[in-house]
Amino acid sequence: MSEPAKDFDAIIVGARVAGSAAAIFLARDGRRVLLIDKDAFPSDRLSTHIVLGGGTKVLERMSVLEMLERLGGVRFARMRAIGPDFDYGGELARDGADDRGLCLGRVLMDAAMIDAARSFEGVTFRDRLRAIDLRIEDGAVVGIRGEDASGVHEFCAPLTIGADGMHSSVARIASERIGAFKRIDVPCARAYYYAYFEGVPRKQLGDELVTEFESAPGAGNLVCRCENGLTVAATAFDAAEMQTFRTGLASNLRRYLDRSFAVGKLLEGATMVGRVFSSGLLNNTCRDPVAGGAILLGDAGLHVDPLFGQGHSLALMSASIVGELAAGWFSAVRGNSIPAAALADFTRRRDAELMPYYKASVRVSRALALDQGSRLAHRAASRERWAADEMIRFAQMLTPHAAFPSFRFARLMATASRAA
Structure with a gap:
């Protein structure tokens, strides 16, 4: 009725x-x-549990950020990006600014x-x-x-x-x-799986968001602390491998994370708790x-x-x-x-x-290998501290009106391209 x-x-x-x-x-x-x-x-x-710095600014304006922290949300204060020919990071709280993200x-x-x-x-x-x-x-x-x-x-x-x-x-x-x-x-080229881990020592992983690219062909990984003393770790890989991956979710997730540049070592000695979660096949x-x-x-x-x-x-x-x-x-x-x-x-x-x-993510997710522009940007961030800061601010969605790359960052990318 x-x-x-x-x-x-x-x-x-x-x-x-x-x-x-x-x-x-x-x-x-x-x-x-x-x-x-x-x-x-x-x-x-x-x-993914992640609220990037641009999102936490909104939560702060809504007056709910402190409440989410009290519930156990972890404010990650550093971001690190790793690839086959780059490795850089940056602080998200310094010089009087608090641009930390949240994981919950x-x-x-x-x-x-x-x-x-x-x-x-x-x-x-x-x-x-x-x-x-x-x-x-x-x-x-x-x-x-x-x-x-x-x-x-x-x-x-x-x-x-x-x-x-x-x-x-x-x-x-x-x-x-x-x-x-x-x-x-636009179809995502990768499938995505994640799980929770307990017993990750702080000497191995602090309040840091770690992302990896191409630790294996087409692979990516992410790890960050979240609530209740747990750590969330995710792996992404060629979607064509999904059926094989599903034959042993827990063992395959661990195996894929262990083949990473750094995530496997960060989780060394930790125990997976609960089930493995999957996004299935997705579109942008x-x-x-x-x-x-x-x-x-x-x-x-x-x-x-x-x-x-x-x-x-x-x-x-x-x-x-x-x-x-x-x-x-x-x-x-x-x-x-x-x-x-x-x-x-x-x-x-x-x-x-x-x-x-959105367009930057689509550019990376539609193909298994990083395109030349993305790779050059990561390499540039590995070469100069100021470039790493600029890259991380963009990745954290903190760049006003997405004005990235700046002129001098683009010039550094062009220099790296000519050198290659």
Whole structure:
């Protein structure tokens, strides 16, 4: 039986990082927000666990960063990048600046973000409520139909936000019904697996994020401390090897990590705990994020190869853009929705600020070997301290408007290219 429609300023489908962050920003602006998710919480989700420095800046502005630290989130204070012909690192907290990232599993992080959103009087949260359709008027989204154990419910709002992941129901339904949210997919060349380890001594691994490239043909690895004294370690490899890898997940994960440049030694003596997690075969996906009455956030709008740990930060930084632009959107409401033309500023801001990071990841993830430009950038960072700092700031999504490489960095890359 259908329930009468209820009115909100915004409906957010998907209550994890992107959705909860958007709810907080909108509620701060005095908006009435319905935040829904098909899952019950706390619950897990496949993830790299990493919030890069650009993302932690948003968490700090939302006043939730300290809470996530209290839950056990590890602030990694250093980043190191290793490859066959480069090895460099840099500090993320120095000279009075705190650009540290955060590593925290999804069970704790998602539940905490939802609690933070629910603390606002203007936010109504409903879990185990699945979006089954969109309300459409005159080619624009004006709300949703959701279903839970008690039946079908309708909700209206001039803004609907799809923050429901790379398989977004909001994006799929809007595409089918009004031709919205055009997408481009670029297959990831690698498969991705991770697990937790306990007993990693601090003399082997401090509060550091370590990433590796091409320790074997097409391979990559990542390791970082996370909550409860655990360390999360991930490996990525040629997707064609996935079926063979799955014949012995734990033993093969350990074997792939042991063939690394440094990660195997960092985990020496540690014990794997729990099961091995897999992302399966993935695409890098970019969707046009705006339609009449609706936008897409997080993985729904930009999904990238997880090895680079950009997902959380892309989600948080795109939600921050919503917070900055929303007041203008609501003043532009026409009828029962916000026109696509009014929402177009979101596309321009997202593309200017976030697409350079997305494109850099796609360039690396679409092929098994590092392309020449990426290799030259890593080599340049290995040669000069200032270049390493510039590279790490870009990798941590801390470069304003992604102005990378600088002129002198590009000149150093050109010098290295001529020398090669």
